[in-house]
Amino acid sequence: MATFSANSALVDWNGHHGMPRFDQVKDEDFAPAFDAAIALHEAEIAEIAGNSAEPTFENTIVALEIAGDELSRVSSLFWGKAGAHTNDTIQALEREIAPKMSRHYSKIGTNAELFARIDALWQKRDDLDLTVEQQRVLERHWKGFVKSGANLPEDQQKRLSSINETLAGLGASFGQNVLGDEKGWSLKLTEEADLEGLPVFVKEAMAEAAKERGEGSGYLVTLSRSIIEPFLTFSTRRDLREQAFKAWVARGENGGERDNVAIVRETLALRAEKAKLLGYENYAALKLDNTMAKTPKAVNGLLGQVWQKARTKALEEEASLAGLISEAGGNHPVMPWDWRHYAEKLRERTFSFSESELKPYLQIEKIIEASFDVAERLFGIKAVEVKDLPVYHPDVRVFEIHDEEGNLKALFLGDYFARSSKRSGAWMSSFQSQHKLTLKNGTEGELPIIYNVCNFAKPAEGKPALLSLDDARTLFHEFGHALHGMLSNVTYPSVSGTGVSRDFVELPSQLYEHWLTVPEIFEKYAVHYKTGEPMPKALLDKVLAAQTFNAGFSTVEFTSSALVDMAFHTQESTVEDPMAVQAKVLAELDMPASIVMRHATPHFQHVFAGDGYSAGYYSYMWSEVLDADAFAAFEEVGNAFDPVTARKLKNNIYSVGGSIDPEEAYAAFRGKLPDPTAMLKKRGLSIMAELSGGDG
Known part of the structure; x- marks a missing residue:
């Protein structure tokens, strides 16, 4: 086997307990490292595929599991940097590497000799005496190859490979365009009148943003959520709120070379073609094939029922905000750049505390x-x-x-x-x-x-x-x-x-959020940054009481995005104008004019900056049905840290990965599968009938 002919620090990690030595890796090392790692992986694949011995789980599946170690290491370092600390060199390479990696894996996925070995094992899987985990691993490899086109004729394999390669490049460009718009826009404020209503912590963050971007002095409103959201919440300057909000929601839709609408159009067309090649009705059916939800009907069943409850709640919230505007002498409707500002005022009035009052304790x-x-x-x-x-x-x-x-x-x-x-x-x-x-x-x-x-x-x-x-x-x-x-x-x-x-992966994360506001945790760690005094019980009680405040707004934001995602990927015809489809879906939903999608299509990175959550944004809510029910297991025994329940949670959810079926994993922890009741209660929405049309 050939050796790795590039900077060895990219693959031989000899830092603290085997950490990468980031200090020994330069940007220019990545291009030759990818070439070397891909060549090594190709040689390993050729050896596995060309093995003259009868295929066994060990010489085929285990061999595949450990192949490509160098490529995995180079990739993890590169994509980590591309997301968290990029630059022009990395971005240029990203546009080159994304399609190159797609080409590489398409070549593996259509390797006839290799698939013949995997398929032979799959056909006699019941006779192989495999453990449950081994069965899952074999299934994952077999289905992965089938979805890579292993069963297709050669001409269709080539077309599928070309589609995947193009999609990889489009996804990289989409994400870079959004980042470019975020970096390219800021609103500099220098006059005291421009800062009206902003608490000290917001002004300090804006001043730090100005320094980070080389402004030296003044205050910058940026499109980072950690600045834009508090600015929209506290600024009393409605004109500036509108200006900032419109820039925020226009990311990826500003025309010119960074406009993402054409990328979305091409992405949707290629995804639809890919689904048809693989024998699926649409791309959503392809993506949901190996999930808990299983079908678009099941997903839309949950989202549709939640939508109606959320919209009703949001309209009630909007009426309350309109009352505050009128009371203050305003004569304008509640617009999207008004919502956070007046919702904060309403929260102060309803629960007698504000976000700025909480900040010193967090x-x-x-x-x-x-x-x-x-x-x-x-x-x-x-x-x-x-x-x-x-x-x-x-x-x-x-x-x-x-x-x-x-x-x-x-x-x-x-x-x-x-x-x-x-x-x-x-x-x-x-x-x-x-x-x-x-x-x-x-x-x-x-x-x-x-x-x-x-x-x-x-x-x-x-x-x-x-x-x-x-x-x-x-x-x-x-x-x-x-x-x-x-x-x-x-x-x-x-x-x-x-x-x-995908619709199980958010369970461990969303479930963990519940423990933040468990009183014994909040009381211990929510302490004032100056005095060290714990948050007063009266304030803590108000925070807990307000957990479902503004639930209509947040649920409408999310659910509209998830429904648009599903609409895109269940279209029966070519999507010529993605923004028209988005507008049509929102019109059919009777979307309140005072709220926008949490992620409008041109900056919907979950769905278009790669394939991760395409036809899958719903999974946050699907997992929320699970996480609300899972935390109820602790509530039912009256102890958020009950050791017996915690052990079952660790052994059946957090430690098993994908080694067993997710429904079986959840049932082993909870003894049953959930319905949406606990999730709706958590969100402060009214109880509804159980989810119909799916297995979630």
Whole structure:
């Protein structure tokens, strides 16, 4: 076997407990490293496919599981940087590498010799005496090859490969265009009158953003959610709110070279063609084939029922906001740039507290500690920070994760603050996933190296980073994903950690959010950044009482986005004008004019900056049905840290990855499958009939 003929630091990770040596990797190292790693992987695939021995699980499936280690390492470092700390060099390479990787995997997926070996095992799977996990791994490989076109005639295989390659390039361009619009727009404020209504923490974040972008002085409103949302919430300058809001929702739709509408049109056409080639009615049917929901009908069944409840609730909320506007002497309707501002005023009036009152009690350091404390109480793991290690950006922090006996179980990296080189949003990913196989270098199993990326406003030097309640939930959410990776206890890499169906992957993250506001956690960690005093009980009670406040608004924002996603991917004809389809869906929903989609089509990165959540944005709500019911298991025994329930949760949800069927995993934890009742209660929406038309 050939050796890796590029910078060895990209594949031989000899840092702290096997961490990558980020300081030994340069941007220009990636292009030759990809070429070398792809060549190695191709040689490994040729060896597996050309094996003269009869196919066995070991010489075919296990061999595939451990093949391509160098490519996995190079890829994880590159895509990690492309998302969290990019630059012109990385972006140019991203546009080149995305289609190249697609070509590479299409070639593997249509390798006739290799598929013949996998198919032979699949056809006699009942006679192979496989464990449940091995059955799942074999199924994943077989279905993956079928969906890669292994059963298609050669001309259709070539067309499918071309489609996948083009889609990869389109996805990379889509994400870069959104980031370009976010970096390219800002609103500089220098006059005191422009800052009316803004609390100190918002002004400090805006001042820091000005410095980060080289402005030196003044205050910048940017399109980072951690700045734009508080600006829209607190600014009393309606004209500036409107200006900022319109820039925010226009990302990806500004004409010129960064406009994403044409990319969406081409993406949808290619996805529809791909589905037809593979024998599916539409792209949604293809994507849902291996999920809990299984069919578009089941997805739309849940979303449709929730929509009606959410819209009714939102209109009630809108009427209350209109009353405040009128009371203040305004004569305008509630517009989208008004909603957050007047909702905050309504919250102050209804519950006698404001977001700015909460902020001093939500220090990022304490919320990180809280997320670790919950993990220790539930799962017996402990986080220990390690300083002065080489990382990909100075803001990144490294933690060792130990079990109850002190054994090292994982490494966790936290990258919490917004910067112009980072794409928006928050996510979890891994540099290395847990498994127990012996690699070709003799290493037995691998330690998970997991990271979280967030976009919280960075404070000025020497100042504490203060979060909103939504920010704190985001931190818990992403750490829930991280736990899914770090607690993984499976044999095979392909089913490790978050290697589960799309509408199950959000369960561990959304479930984890519940523990943020468990009183004993909030009371311990929600302490004033100056005095150290805990949040007064009266304020804590108000926060808990207000958890369903503005639920109509947030549910309409989300559900409209999910319904548009499903509409795009169930279209029976070519989508010539994506924005017309979006407008048609929203009109049919009778979307309130005062609210917009959480993610309008031209910046809907979940769906179009790659394939991750295409026909899958619904999965957040599908998982929410599960997470609300799952937390109810703790509520029913009257203890949010009940050890028996926590052990069942760890053993059946957080540690099994995709090694068993998700419905079986959930039933093993809960004893039953859920209905939407607990989710609707959590959102403050009225109880409705059980979900019909699906298995969710």
